[in-house]
Amino acid sequence: MDTSQPEHLKNAGLKSTLPRLKILGLFENGQERHMSAEDVYKQLLSTGDDVGLATVYRVLTQFQQAGLLLRHNFEGGKSVFELNEGKHHDHIVCLQCGHVQEFYDSAIESRQKKVAAELGFDIHEHSLHIYADCT
Amino acid sequence: MDTSQPEHLKNAGLKSTLPRLKILGLFENGQERHMSAEDVYKQLLSTGDDVGLATVYRVLTQFQQAGLLLRHNFEGGKSVFELNEGKHHDHIVCLQCGHVQEFYDSAIESRQKKVAAELGFDIHEHSLHIYADCT
DNA sequence: ACGCGAACGATAATCGTTCTCATTTGCAAC
DNA sequence: GTTGCAAATGAGAACGATTATCGTTCGCGT
Numbered sequence: 001m002d003t004s005q006p007e008h009l010k011n012a013g014l015k016s017t018l019p020r021l022k023i024l025g026l027f028e029n030g031q032e033r034h035m036s037a038e039d040v041y042k043q044l045l046s047t048g049d050d051v052g053l054a055t056v057y058r059v060l061t062q063f064q065q066a067g068l069l070l071r072h073n074f075e076g077g078k079s080v081f082e083l084n085e086g087k088h089h090d091h092i093v094c095l096q097c098g099h100v101q102e103f104y105d106s107a108i109e110s111r112q113k114k115v116a117a118e119l120g121f122d123i124h125e126h127s128l129h130i131y132a133d134c135t
Numbered sequence: 136m137d138t139s140q141p142e143h144l145k146n147a148g149l150k151s152t153l154p155r156l157k158i159l160g161l162f163e164n165g166q167e168r169h170m171s172a173e174d175v176y177k178q179l180l181s182t183g184d185d186v187g188l189a190t191v192y193r194v195l196t197q198f199q200q201a202g203l204l205l206r207h208n209f210e211g212g213k214s215v216f217e218l219n220e221g222k223h224h225d226h227i228v229c230l231q232c233g234h235v236q237e238f239y240d241s242a243i244e245s246r247q248k249k250v251a252a253e254l255g256f257d258i259h260e261h262s263l264h265i266y267a268d269c270t
Numbered sequence: 271a272c273g274c275g276a277a278c279g280a281t282a283a284t285c286g287t288t289c290t291c292a293t294t295t296g297c298a299a300c
Numbered sequence: 301g302t303t304g305c306a307a308a309t310g311a312g313a314a315c316g317a318t319t320a321t322c323g324t325t326c327g328c329g330t
Contacts, residue, residue, distance in 0.1 A: 015296060017308060037287080052310040057287060059308095075208040077317090078286060092256050101254050107246045112265055115243070119236050121227050121267040129264045130247055132256040150327065152277065172318080187279040192318060194277095212286090213317065 012066035019051045023059050027069065027083045034100045036078045074100070075131055090127065094134035101134075147201035154186045158194050162204065162218045169235045171213045209235070210266060225262065229269035236269070 005024050006016040014020060026035070026043055035043070041056045060081050063069040069081045074093045080100065089102045108128070116123040140159050141151040149155060161170070161178055170178070176191045195216050198204040204216045209228045215235065224237045243263070251258040 015307070017296070019309070050310095054288080054311075055309055061288095073210040073212075077208070092251055092254060094256065095260075101256070103250050103254060105246055105250050108243055108250070111240055111242045111246070115238050115240050116227055116265060116267050119227060119238060121229065121236070121265075121269050123265075123267045125230075126265060126267045128266075130251060130256075130258075130261060131263075132251050132258045132261045134256050150276065152327070154278075185279095189280075189319080190278055196319095 008068065012063075012068055014062060014066060019055050020059050020062075022049050022051060023056065024063070024068070027081070034072075034080045034082050036080050038078065040081075072127065072129070074098075074129060090129070092130045092132055095131050096133050099134050143203065147198075147203055149197060149201060154190050155194055155197075157184050157186060158191065159198070159203070162216070169207075169215045169217050171215050173213065175216075207262065207264070209233075209264060225264070227265045227267055230266050231268050234269050 005021050005028065008024060008028075009016045009020055022044060023040060026032075026040060030043065032039065032043075037053070037056050037060055040060065041051070041053050044051045044056070060069065060071070060079075064071045064081065067084055070084045072080050072082070072091065074080060074091070075095065076093075076098055087104075089104045090108070092101045092103060093099070094101075112126070112128060113123050116126070140156050140163065143159060143163075144151045144155055157179060158175060161167075161175060165178065167174065167178075172188070172191050172195055175195065176186070176188050179186045179191070195204065195206070195214075199206045199216065202219055205219045207215050207217070207226065209215060209226070210230065211233055222239075224239045225243070227236045227238060228234070229236075247261070247263060248258050251261070
């Protein structure tokens with residue numbers, strides 16, 4: 001199991017460039033787990049690493065396609081990304097503040113499969129979002 | 136229980152205007168249950184009722200605020216609306232074609248409440264979306 | 271029928287995101 | 301270590317969905 005970022009990029013078939021290393025670093029070492037493109041962009045600006053917004057969008061999409069990141073389109077219009085660590089989980093999102101909480105519930109998981117199958121849906125690569133209000 | 140559209144509007148505190156009647160009619164009598172603003176706009180155009188796109192957006196938002204319609208922001212970027220008939224249900228959305236299927240599963244419903252409560256979320260006015268692929 | 275505030279339609283503006291294209295960079299071959 | 305070239309970048313234009321603006325029109329009580 002390697003932990004160096006350039007290796008992560010190479011493994012994903014991506015050339016190791018400065019913007020990509022910085023963005024991956026944010027997800028692997030940063031404090032926020034769920035970030036939008038805007039969040040990433042501002043984080044980089046605040047640390048003096050100026051990466052173009054277009055590049056942020058491009059890189060996030062590439063990382064998602066390479067399986068390094070997961071993309072979620074929660075309500076609120078903007079996509080948020082998180083590191084893909086291979087452990088499936090679902091999300092509760094606060095409709096007020098946008099706060100995202102991960103959870104895993106095997107009962108929901110199995111009912112969900114059952115319901116989807118009954119309705120003719122293929123549940124592979126699914127995601128489940130619960131919207132509520134945090135307190 | 137009244138079924139006339141002008142009454143529905145009056146009950147919601149909305150003046151009875153032509154665009155509003157036509158849009159409400161689409162949801163109450165139309166064949167599509169889940170429609171985006173664009174869908175509504177095109178439907179109206181196709182029947183010769185030309186209503187401005189801005190008006191469609193305004194009216195849909197008013198109907199939602201008045202409780203006549205429910206708005207969902209499924210993945211795919213655009214909001215879809217459906218008639219609010221007071222019966223709670225959740226949605227499975229196909230990530231390929233956008234097809235929306237309603238369902239209700241009491242086991243999921245109760246686990247969902249439990250999970251949310253444990254994580255400090257207030258589940259009032261929640262919604263749950265499952266994304267999958269239809270076949 | 272009259273008048274007035276609410277609602278409308280066209281269009282401009284906004285927001286998140288993607289595209290375009292000229293410039294720069296990573297990196298493999300010399 | 302320089303060179304070359306495709307790939308990646310950055311600035312800004314373009315885009316699709318939605319909202320705001322503003323002058324005109326309409327619903328409806330008088």
